[in-house]
Every structure is written in structure tokens, then in C-alpha cells.
Amino acid sequence: MHNSKYIKPKEKKNLKNIITRKPSKKIPELEFKQYYYWVFGALIFIRIFFDKNLSPELIGGNGTHFWLVDVLSIIVGVLIIGIYTSAYHRIKQKEFQFIHILSILVFGSYLTMNTLSRSTWTYFSQKGKEEQITCKINQFRFSNDGLDESANYVYFQFKGKEEEIKNWDEEFINAFKKENPKKFDLILNIKKGLWGYYIIKDWEIVPNDFIQTYKEK
Secondary structure, eight states: OOOOOOOOGGGHHHHHHHHHOOOOOOOOHHHHHHHHHHHHHHHHHHHHHIIIIIOOEEEEOOSHIIIIIIIHHHHHHHHHHHHHTTHHHHHHTTSSOHHHHHHHHHHHHIIIIIHHHHHHHHHHHTTSOEEEEEEEEEEEEOGGGSSOSSOEEEEEEETTEEEEEEEOOHHHHHHHTTSOGGGEEEEEEEEEOGGGEEEEEEEEEEEHHHHHHHHHO
16 A cells, blocks of 8 residues: 555645745856856956056155055955855855965955955045146166066156156067167156145156257247
């Protein structure tokens, strides 16, 4: 004889509720991962665009920008993203290694909180008045010197400190490769930003005699 349960009439209502209960709308794991991949890719694109087009070149300052805008924003981002993604619980449960989770959190914070922090600082620093100054050039350094293959550099004096400007233009190499940097001056169009930093809006290298002729006029 088969074992079976007889459902009493008054229990049929409960059975109906069990049968007609709607399944929970849980995002499939694959779809969930693909969503994060798209977001991650978009953040990388935004960061590259920001660095290439909107991130200003800075001179002056005393390291405050690095510690407050860069380092602090990444630390705050790591804490926020870590809490949101339950990363610390995953580490405790040994689902992932600590160094693996930390590297993901740091990179994610770099793409989000650091980008937001830098863009906010740039926005408020752009409100200063633009001015033009002339600086003495100390040295040219070119990418084919074997020191750095990514850019060429102009080293110059600004407020008693040596500063640098990067340049990727090949015409720059052809124009100044064999020239003595002491015979040239650097004209900077700058805006004073926050915390003693200056934003370089534009710059030009001119011969020393050009400056003297200009002043005589």
C-alpha cells in the first residue's frame, strides 16, 4: 500500500497558497556578473577620458593634493565599496584571499571615488584668475634618453622649486633636441588653485631674446 497523505478540506487553502506563490526575482549569477563587467568597463573608459582631457597639469603645492585628493579618496572608496559588496564577510568566510579582494577594492576606488575627488578639486580650482608668468628652463629630457619612454620633459624653476612639464609631441624633440635649454624661457598661462597649487592652462618655449625684445616694447 502506498504511503500517502490525505489533505483535509480546510488545508486546501494553504496548499493553494503554496502552489501559486511567485518565485523570487533573483538575478541569475551570469547576468549579475555581466552587469558588473559593463559597469567596470564604463568606469575605465570614463577614467581614461578624464586623465587625457580633463585632468590638469599641476605645479606648486606641498603634497596636500596627493594625500587628500588621491590617497584619502581611495581609502574612503575601499571602505564604502567593501561594505557595499560584503567584501569583508567574504574574506572572513575565506571565499577569496585578502590580497585579491584588496586589489579589486583599491582599483574600484581609484575608478570611482578618486575620479570624483579629482574632478571636484579641479572644478573648484578652475575659478581662479588666469595669469602669465615666465620661468627659466633648467633642462630638456627626451624619451629616447632611455630614462622614460612615455614622455619628454621640460624642467624649469617656479617659486624656488624645480618643476616639470610632460610633452608627447615629436615636433618638440625635433625643435629642441640639439638646443641648449639655458637659451630658452618658458611662458606659462596658469590659474591659482586650492592649497597653493597652480593649474597650467597653456605653455610655450621661446628664446631668451624674445622676452627681452617683448619687454622693451
